[in-house]
Amino acid sequence: MSKPTVAIHKFSSCDGCQLAFINMGEPLLVLSELVDILHFAEAGPVDENALVDIAIIEGSVSTSKDIERLKRIRNNSQYLLTMGACATSGGLQALRNMADTKQWITDIYANPSVIDSLDKSTPIKDHVKVDLEIWGCPVSTRQVLTAVRALLFGVMPKDENEKICMECKRMQRVCVMVTKKEPCMGPVTRTGCGALCPSVGRDCYGCYGPAENPNTQAMANRLTGLGLLKDEVARRFLFINSGAEAFHVQGIRTRDTT
Ligand code: SF4
Ligand code: SF4
Incomplete structure:
Protein backbone atom coordinates (compact mmCIF):
# COMPACT_ATOMS: atom_id res chain seq x y z
CA MET A 1 0.00 0.00 0.00
CA LEU A 31 7.47 10.77 10.15
CA SER A 32 9.52 9.81 7.11
CA GLU A 33 8.59 6.16 7.80
CA LEU A 34 4.89 7.06 7.81
CA VAL A 35 4.74 9.38 4.79
CA ASP A 36 6.55 10.09 1.54
CA ILE A 37 7.85 13.66 1.54
CA LEU A 38 7.75 14.55 -2.16
CA HIS A 39 8.72 18.22 -2.00
CA PHE A 40 10.86 19.86 0.68
CA ALA A 41 13.52 21.91 -1.12
CA GLU A 42 15.22 22.95 2.10
CA ALA A 43 15.86 19.31 3.01
CA GLY A 44 16.35 17.68 -0.42
CA PRO A 45 13.37 16.41 -2.45
CA VAL A 46 12.11 18.79 -5.14
CA ASP A 47 8.85 18.25 -7.02
CA GLU A 48 6.93 21.48 -6.72
CA ASN A 49 3.93 20.25 -8.73
CA ALA A 50 3.54 16.91 -6.95
CA LEU A 51 -0.01 15.79 -6.10
CA VAL A 52 -0.04 15.27 -2.33
CA ASP A 53 -2.33 14.45 0.55
CA ILE A 54 -0.96 17.21 2.77
CA ALA A 55 0.71 20.46 1.69
CA ILE A 56 2.38 22.52 4.41
CA ILE A 57 3.18 26.14 3.59
CA GLU A 58 5.72 28.46 5.19
CA GLY A 59 5.83 32.14 4.26
CA SER A 60 3.54 34.92 3.12
CA VAL A 61 2.33 36.06 -0.29
CA SER A 62 4.65 38.92 -1.24
CA THR A 63 5.41 38.78 -4.96
CA SER A 64 3.30 38.81 -8.12
CA LYS A 65 4.14 35.17 -8.93
CA ASP A 66 3.11 33.84 -5.50
CA ILE A 67 -0.66 33.76 -6.04
CA GLU A 68 -0.54 31.60 -9.15
CA ARG A 69 1.88 29.14 -7.48
CA LEU A 70 -0.27 29.04 -4.36
CA LYS A 71 -3.42 28.19 -6.34
CA ARG A 72 -1.54 25.37 -8.07
CA ILE A 73 -0.46 23.98 -4.70
CA ARG A 74 -4.03 24.17 -3.41
CA ASN A 75 -5.33 22.30 -6.48
CA ASN A 76 -2.64 19.64 -6.02
CA SER A 77 -3.33 18.91 -2.34
CA GLN A 78 -6.12 17.35 -0.31
CA TYR A 79 -5.30 19.27 2.88
CA LEU A 80 -3.40 22.53 3.12
CA LEU A 81 -1.81 23.67 6.40
CA THR A 82 0.02 26.93 7.06
CA MET A 83 3.11 26.84 9.25
CA GLY A 84 4.27 29.89 11.21
CA ALA A 85 3.48 33.57 11.59
CA CYS A 86 4.49 34.52 8.03
CA ALA A 87 1.99 32.12 6.47
CA THR A 88 -0.81 32.74 8.98
CA SER A 89 -0.69 36.52 9.47
CA GLY A 90 1.77 37.88 6.90
CA GLY A 91 4.67 37.85 9.38
CA LEU A 92 7.20 40.54 10.17
CA GLN A 93 7.24 41.53 6.51
CA ALA A 94 3.60 42.65 6.91
CA LEU A 95 4.91 45.66 8.83
CA ARG A 96 5.32 47.20 5.39
CA ASN A 97 1.53 47.07 4.96
CA MET A 98 1.45 50.18 7.15
CA ALA A 99 4.06 52.00 5.05
CA ASP A 100 4.58 53.15 1.48
CA THR A 101 6.25 50.04 0.01
CA LYS A 102 7.18 51.68 -3.28
CA GLN A 103 8.90 54.51 -1.42
CA TRP A 104 10.84 52.02 0.74
CA ILE A 105 11.99 50.10 -2.33
CA THR A 106 13.14 53.32 -3.98
CA ASP A 107 14.97 54.38 -0.82
CA ILE A 108 16.69 51.03 -0.22
CA TYR A 109 17.59 49.49 -3.58
CA ALA A 110 20.02 50.91 -6.14
CA ASN A 111 17.93 49.44 -8.98
CA PRO A 112 14.29 49.30 -7.76
CA SER A 113 12.99 48.02 -11.13
CA VAL A 114 14.38 44.50 -10.42
CA ILE A 115 12.39 44.18 -7.16
CA ASP A 116 9.15 42.23 -7.59
CA SER A 117 7.22 43.06 -4.44
CA LEU A 118 3.50 43.46 -3.86
CA ASP A 119 2.47 46.48 -1.78
CA LYS A 120 1.32 44.19 1.00
CA SER A 121 2.50 40.94 2.56
CA THR A 122 -0.59 38.78 3.10
CA PRO A 123 -1.37 35.44 4.79
CA ILE A 124 -2.13 32.33 2.75
CA LYS A 125 -5.80 32.29 3.82
CA ASP A 126 -6.38 35.58 1.98
CA HIS A 127 -5.90 33.70 -1.31
CA VAL A 128 -6.87 30.03 -0.94
CA LYS A 129 -8.79 27.79 1.46
CA VAL A 130 -6.65 26.78 4.45
CA ASP A 131 -7.61 23.68 6.44
CA LEU A 132 -5.55 24.49 9.53
CA GLU A 133 -3.36 27.41 10.59
CA ILE A 134 -0.43 26.59 12.87
CA TRP A 135 0.93 29.79 14.41
CA GLY A 136 4.28 30.78 15.92
CA CYS A 137 7.61 32.31 14.99
CA PRO A 138 9.01 29.79 14.61
CA VAL A 139 6.29 27.19 14.59
CA SER A 140 6.06 24.46 17.23
CA THR A 141 7.11 21.19 15.60
CA ARG A 142 4.98 19.39 18.18
CA GLN A 143 1.93 21.17 16.77
CA VAL A 144 2.90 20.41 13.16
CA LEU A 145 3.48 16.72 13.91
CA THR A 146 0.26 16.47 15.91
CA ALA A 147 -1.66 17.98 13.00
CA VAL A 148 -0.07 15.69 10.39
CA ARG A 149 -0.64 12.64 12.59
CA ALA A 150 -4.32 13.53 13.07
CA LEU A 151 -4.82 13.97 9.32
CA LEU A 152 -3.16 10.60 8.66
CA PHE A 153 -5.90 9.07 10.83
CA GLY A 154 -8.59 11.03 8.99
CA VAL A 155 -9.25 13.40 11.90
CA MET A 156 -9.29 17.19 11.55
CA PRO A 157 -6.66 18.54 14.00
CA LYS A 158 -7.75 20.74 16.89
CA ASP A 159 -7.03 24.44 16.62
CA GLU A 160 -5.10 25.22 19.84
CA ASN A 161 -6.23 28.78 20.47
CA GLU A 162 -6.46 29.24 24.23
CA LYS A 163 -4.21 31.76 25.99
CA ILE A 164 -0.59 31.34 27.06
CA CYS A 165 -1.70 32.11 30.64
CA MET A 166 -3.59 28.80 30.68
CA GLU A 167 -0.43 26.95 29.71
CA CYS A 168 1.57 28.80 32.38
CA LYS A 169 -0.93 27.80 35.06
CA ARG A 170 -0.91 24.15 33.99
CA MET A 171 2.91 24.16 34.05
CA GLN A 172 2.88 25.93 37.43
CA ARG A 173 4.97 28.83 36.14
CA VAL A 174 5.18 31.97 38.26
CA CYS A 175 3.39 34.85 36.49
CA VAL A 176 6.02 37.32 35.26
CA MET A 177 3.50 40.14 35.01
CA VAL A 178 2.27 39.80 38.58
CA THR A 179 5.64 39.13 40.22
CA LYS A 180 8.07 41.09 38.02
CA LYS A 181 5.83 43.70 36.38
CA GLU A 182 6.93 42.42 32.96
CA PRO A 183 4.74 43.62 30.01
CA CYS A 184 3.72 40.06 29.14
CA MET A 185 1.38 39.50 26.17
CA GLY A 186 0.37 36.04 27.47
CA PRO A 187 -3.21 37.10 28.33
CA VAL A 188 -4.00 37.70 24.63
CA THR A 189 -1.56 35.31 22.90
CA ARG A 190 -2.42 31.81 21.75
CA THR A 191 -0.84 28.78 23.30
CA GLY A 192 1.41 26.17 21.67
CA CYS A 193 4.99 27.19 22.52
CA GLY A 194 4.98 25.58 25.96
CA ALA A 195 4.97 29.03 27.62
CA LEU A 196 8.58 29.30 26.52
CA CYS A 197 9.36 32.88 27.54
CA PRO A 198 7.59 32.98 30.93
CA SER A 199 9.29 29.66 31.71
CA VAL A 200 12.64 31.45 31.62
CA GLY A 201 11.34 34.47 33.53
CA ARG A 202 10.68 36.85 30.67
CA ASP A 203 7.61 38.35 29.05
CA CYS A 204 5.79 36.89 26.07
CA TYR A 205 5.92 39.21 23.03
CA GLY A 206 3.05 37.57 21.20
CA CYS A 207 4.80 35.53 18.50
CA TYR A 208 1.97 32.95 18.42
CA GLY A 209 -0.59 35.60 17.48
CA PRO A 210 -4.01 36.34 18.99
CA ALA A 211 -5.72 33.75 21.18
CA GLU A 212 -9.48 33.10 21.18
CA ASN A 213 -11.52 36.10 22.40
CA PRO A 214 -8.53 38.31 23.23
CA ASN A 215 -9.42 41.34 25.34
CA THR A 216 -6.81 43.50 23.65
CA GLN A 217 -8.07 46.80 25.09
CA ALA A 218 -7.71 45.49 28.65
CA MET A 219 -4.24 44.23 27.69
CA ALA A 220 -3.30 47.67 26.35
CA ASN A 221 -4.62 49.34 29.51
CA ARG A 222 -2.57 46.98 31.68
CA LEU A 223 0.60 47.62 29.67
CA THR A 224 0.02 51.36 30.11
CA GLY A 225 -0.44 50.75 33.84
CA LEU A 226 2.94 49.04 33.89
CA GLY A 227 4.52 52.23 32.58
CA LEU A 228 4.78 51.63 28.82
CA LEU A 229 4.38 54.68 26.61
CA LYS A 230 1.59 54.74 24.01
CA ASP A 231 3.94 53.91 21.11
CA GLU A 232 5.51 51.08 23.11
CA VAL A 233 2.07 49.58 23.75
CA ALA A 234 1.18 49.93 20.06
CA ARG A 235 4.40 48.16 19.07
CA ARG A 236 3.57 45.21 21.33
CA PHE A 237 0.63 44.57 18.97
CA LEU A 238 2.20 45.79 15.72
CA PHE A 239 5.10 43.36 15.67
CA ILE A 240 5.48 39.78 14.37
CA ASN A 241 1.71 39.35 13.97
CA SER A 242 0.78 42.92 13.00
CA GLY A 243 -1.30 41.44 10.17
CA ALA A 244 -3.53 39.42 12.54
CA GLU A 245 -6.78 41.37 12.80
CA ALA A 246 -7.13 41.53 16.61
CA PHE A 247 -3.56 42.73 17.08
CA HIS A 248 -3.68 45.06 14.09
CA VAL A 249 -6.87 46.79 15.18
CA GLN A 250 -5.67 47.28 18.76
CA GLY A 251 -2.21 48.44 17.69
CA ILE A 252 -3.62 51.08 15.34
CA ARG A 253 -6.25 52.16 17.90
CA THR A 254 -3.58 52.60 20.58
CA ARG A 255 -1.18 54.34 18.21
CA ASP A 256 -3.76 56.80 16.95
CA THR A 257 -5.40 57.62 20.30
CA THR A 258 -4.53 61.13 21.40
S1 SF4 B 1 10.56 31.62 11.98
FE1 SF4 B 1 9.13 33.36 11.97
S2 SF4 B 1 9.91 34.72 10.34
FE2 SF4 B 1 10.85 32.71 10.04
S3 SF4 B 1 9.52 31.61 8.57
FE3 SF4 B 1 8.83 31.05 10.63
S4 SF4 B 1 7.21 32.53 11.11
FE4 SF4 B 1 8.35 33.37 9.39
S1 SF4 C 1 5.94 32.89 25.25
FE1 SF4 C 1 5.10 34.27 23.68
S2 SF4 C 1 6.87 35.21 22.64
FE2 SF4 C 1 7.63 33.43 23.83
S3 SF4 C 1 7.64 31.75 22.32
FE3 SF4 C 1 5.65 31.68 23.40
S4 SF4 C 1 4.21 32.92 22.15
FE4 SF4 C 1 6.32 33.38 21.49
Missing part, protein backbone atom coordinates in the same frame (compact mmCIF):
# COMPACT_ATOMS: atom_id res chain seq x y z
CA SER A 2 1.43 3.44 -0.91
CA LYS A 3 2.15 5.88 1.88
CA PRO A 4 0.38 9.24 2.29
CA THR A 5 2.30 12.05 0.64
CA VAL A 6 3.44 15.41 1.99
CA ALA A 7 4.93 18.55 0.41
CA ILE A 8 6.49 21.49 2.25
CA HIS A 9 6.49 24.74 0.28
CA LYS A 10 8.23 28.02 0.95
CA PHE A 11 6.94 31.51 0.20
CA SER A 12 8.33 34.79 1.66
CA SER A 13 9.92 33.84 4.97
CA CYS A 14 13.19 33.48 6.84
CA ASP A 15 13.10 29.65 6.56
CA GLY A 16 13.06 29.41 10.36
CA CYS A 17 9.94 27.25 10.45
CA GLN A 18 11.38 24.81 7.91
CA LEU A 19 14.58 24.68 9.96
CA ALA A 20 12.54 23.99 13.09
CA PHE A 21 10.96 21.12 11.14
CA ILE A 22 14.36 19.75 10.10
CA ASN A 23 15.71 20.15 13.64
CA MET A 24 12.98 18.07 15.25
CA GLY A 25 15.34 15.07 15.23
CA GLU A 26 14.03 11.56 15.83
CA PRO A 27 10.34 12.38 15.25
CA LEU A 28 11.28 13.44 11.70
CA LEU A 29 12.72 9.96 11.08
CA VAL A 30 9.49 8.44 12.38
